[in-house]
Structures are given as C-alpha cells and as structure tokens.
Amino acid sequence: MRILLVEDEKKLAHAIQEHLESAGYEVRVAGTGEDGFFLMSTTPFDLVVLDLMLPGRDGIEILSTLRARNATTPVIIITARDAVEDRVHGLDTGADDYLVKPFALPELLARIRALLRRGISETKLKLEYAGLEMNLVTREVTRDGCSIDLTFKEFEILEYLLRHCGSTVTRAMIVSDIWQEVARAAPLDNVIDVHMARLRKKVDAGFEQPLVHTIRGVGFILRSVR
Known part of the structure; x- marks a missing residue:
C-alpha cells in the first residue's frame, strides 16, 4: 500500500513516515502544498495524509481540487485546527477522516x-490465475479446487507472485518488498531459495502444468507456460 504524507513540519513528518513504514506501508513525503498536489496528480496512492496549513497551496484547496477531478483516494486530514466548524468544513470538502x-x-x-x-473492493479480495485462487480475507489458497496449506511467509510470497503474474519477480524485489530489507545478502538468498522450493512443491505437486518457475540468475515467475 502506498501512502502520500503532505506535512511541512519535518520532525512530525519523519516520525509519521517511520511509524507507517515500520507497519509495512510505502510512504512518500511532500513538504509543501505544491509538491503534494504534484505527486497526487502524477502518482497513484492508496491513501493521502494531508495537513491543512501548508506553504503554497493549503490542504483544503488541494482536497477540493482533488475531489473536483472525481478522485476517490481516501484522505485523512491532520491539523492543529480543532474548532467544530473546521472539522465540518474539512469533511464537507471531501476528507474521509479528520485528526x-x-x-x-x-x-x-x-x-x-x-x-x-x-x-x-470485492475484486481485490481474491487473486486468481490459471486455476490458482487466493482469498486475501480468509487466507485460503486452492488450485483447481484442491486446498493448499501455506505458512505465513509462503502466503506472502505467493501473493506477490500472483500480483505480478506473467512478470519476472527478482530476488531484490522479494528482499525489499517481502522481507523489508534494504540490501540483499547471500544468507537471505539461501532463505528465499528454501521458501521457494517449498512453495513450488505445494503449488505444483500433482499437477501436470507447473506454475512457479525459476529464471536462472534473475528471480522467479508465475506463469502457466514454460
């Protein structure tokens, strides 16, 4: 999940960014209203945390322009303004929450x-490819109706492969996005290999057509043909 934080107080912005990133979110920070508006206009985000009092464009102006364009991205306003009329104005402008x-x-x-x-949405609650189905709510995984029992980490890896099905997933991507490590290390490569071997056995065992493939020297890919 990608979050945009628009906040000009550097210490607060840094604290929020660290807290959200430790929870697994990808966070971009903008320190001015202009920078925040530019990022919202050019980059897709799953949610925006928006301060009201900003240099350049203020938060209300940014929010009203965003909603005028029919953008449905959830927005949480954070502000020192605690008057009831300020909260009402922010919510009426299109904010989803106010802190x-x-x-x-x-x-x-x-x-x-x-x-x-x-x-x-309901379409995002399930991932499906070539008879392989993953329910992101119940965490049930099946292939052609047969249940597949996965560990937590195997589930994460398979979800990542499903979201990138047909495209090569590099080891560096797995290290960064699943293990949340900044740099690759040889010991972690070995751990990834072990997890991938177990995952491949669970997903492909007993089926004529393998789905999990290794791209030698690069990474892995989920596809129905070699």
Missing part, C-alpha cells in the same frame, strides 16, 4: 487501516 494535532501515531495507523479496509 487533530497532537495525536498518537498508533491512532493514525488505526484510522489508516480502517479506511483502507473500507476501500477494498
């Missing part, structure tokens, strides 16, 4: 999770 400073970072995280859950 008054100072606030606890776990509360912001909880509100983000709630909004993202609310925004998930």
Whole structure:
C-alpha cells in the first residue's frame, strides 16, 4: 500500500513516515502544498495524509481540487485546527477522516487501516490465475479446487507472485518488498531459495502444468507456460 504524507513540519513528518513504514506501508513525503498536489496528480496512492496549513497551496484547496477531478483516494486530514466548524468544513470538502494535532501515531495507523479496509473492493479480495485462487480475507489458497496449506511467509510470497503474474519477480524485489530489507545478502538468498522450493512443491505437486518457475540468475515467475 502506498501512502502520500503532505506535512511541512519535518520532525512530525519523519516520525509519521517511520511509524507507517515500520507497519509495512510505502510512504512518500511532500513538504509543501505544491509538491503534494504534484505527486497526487502524477502518482497513484492508496491513501493521502494531508495537513491543512501548508506553504503554497493549503490542504483544503488541494482536497477540493482533488475531489473536483472525481478522485476517490481516501484522505485523512491532520491539523492543529480543532474548532467544530473546521472539522465540518474539512469533511464537507471531501476528507474521509479528520485528526487533530497532537495525536498518537498508533491512532493514525488505526484510522489508516480502517479506511483502507473500507476501500477494498470485492475484486481485490481474491487473486486468481490459471486455476490458482487466493482469498486475501480468509487466507485460503486452492488450485483447481484442491486446498493448499501455506505458512505465513509462503502466503506472502505467493501473493506477490500472483500480483505480478506473467512478470519476472527478482530476488531484490522479494528482499525489499517481502522481507523489508534494504540490501540483499547471500544468507537471505539461501532463505528465499528454501521458501521457494517449498512453495513450488505445494503449488505444483500433482499437477501436470507447473506454475512457479525459476529464471536462472534473475528471480522467479508465475506463469502457466514454460
């Protein structure tokens, strides 16, 4: 999940970014209204955390322009303005939630999770490819109706492959996006190989057509043909 944080207070922005990234989100930070508006206009985000008092364009102007373009990205306003009329104005402009400073970072995280859950459509709750089905809510995985029992990490890897089906997933991508490590290391390559071997056995055992393939020297791919 990609989150845009538009906040000009550097210390607060850094604290929020660290907290959200530790929870597994990818966070981009903009320190001005202009930078925030540019990123919203050019890059897809799953959610925006938007301060109201910003240099350049203020948060309300950004939000009203965003909604005028029929953008449905969830927006949480964070601000020191705690008057009732300010909250009403922000929500009427198109904000999905409103949090008054100072606030606890776990509360912001909880509100983000709630909004993202609310925004998930039914089509995103299941991933499917070549008879392989994954339910992201129940965490059930089947292939041609046969249940596949996966560990937590195997589930994460298979979900990643399904989201990139037909495209090569490099080891560096797996290290960065699943293990959340900045740099690759040989020991982690060995761990990935072990997980992939177990996952391949569970997904492909007993089926004539393998789905999980190794691209030698590069990574892995989920596809129905060699």
